[in-house]
Amino acid sequence: MRISFDREKMVIERDTTSLDRFVQDFAALLQVHGVLYVIVSGYVSILFGRSRSSEDVDIIIEHLDRGRFLTLWNALHPRFECIITENADTAWGEYLLKGTAVRFSENGKAIPNVELSFPADPLDRWTLEHRKEVFLNRIPLHISPPELQIPFKLFLGSEKDIEDARHLYRTLKTSLDAELLRQFNRKLKVEGLFNKYLR
């Protein structure tokens, strides 16, 4: 795997997995329909080479009104299906608007799936606003800034989450905004975990 950075973007070159292709295809549909999105949580570590798979990929999208959501729903449906409900209005009104994610998988499969949600709080909105562009084998994806992703994984706190945080930190250490990382460590009250497991 080769990773290169500059201030604007990150470039990853490695073998593409079936999970990568699933994410790239889903994200491309969001992009084509002008939907702002950001990939958060476990897949971010996997993208940077962490050697594990995942059943779900968490994606936050900008808040969509009913019309835009129905357009997106129809665009997704030739390839992907919602495994929570078959009804677009239910997905929008009963799940997304009420802060619950909906899951999309490829037709006839349950995993992997995208767990799609609207921004639920200022932290989600900040993540969407400050998303980073990453090119995996020249295909763009938008991810949560690692300076937030690492402390957030420590906040979640399972062994898997701490391992994800450590992988990201060790992989991206030289490119991180150290002050931003320090501030998120402080805000999420994970300085102790950071010093214990990542230093």
Add this chain to the structure above:
Amino acid sequence: MNLPEIDLDELRRRKERNFQERLKFIDFYVEWLKGQR
């Protein structure tokens, strides 16, 4: 760069809700697997 306000108590509640949602998904997935046999 302005950092967002973070309500740690609310974040912990979200973490628990997400965990409950994942548990529900496991139930769904097990039933889906049974249907594949």
